Amino acid sequence: MDYEQNVSSTDGESDDGNFNELLELAIAVLGTHELAIEWFHKPVLGLSGARPIDLLASLHGSNQVKEFLIRLQYGVYQ
Structure with missing residues (x-):
């Protein structure tokens, strides 16, 4: 199954390019x-238990995922 195709832009604010950027991160x-x-498909405590893939439907959610990944990258969350 191609999980990347499961991402949809329900509000027009998020797109495949954004997903690809977040996937690379x-x-x-x-x-x-x-x-x-x-x-992307598991609940993440640092995202209030949301699955990152579900947050990608909006620009706000995508930004939350990106910020969380950056915090992980710098060791703010373990």
Whole structure:
């Protein structure tokens, strides 16, 4: 199954380019494409228990995911 195709722009604010950017960041932080895809589909405590993939439907949610990944990258969350 191609998980990247599961991302839709329900409000027109998020797009595939944004997902690709976040996927690349997730790969850099988590180490592999497979781990990044898994992470997008699991609830994340630092995102109030939301699944990152569900937050990508809006610009605000995408920004939350990006900020969280950057915090992970710098060791703010373990």
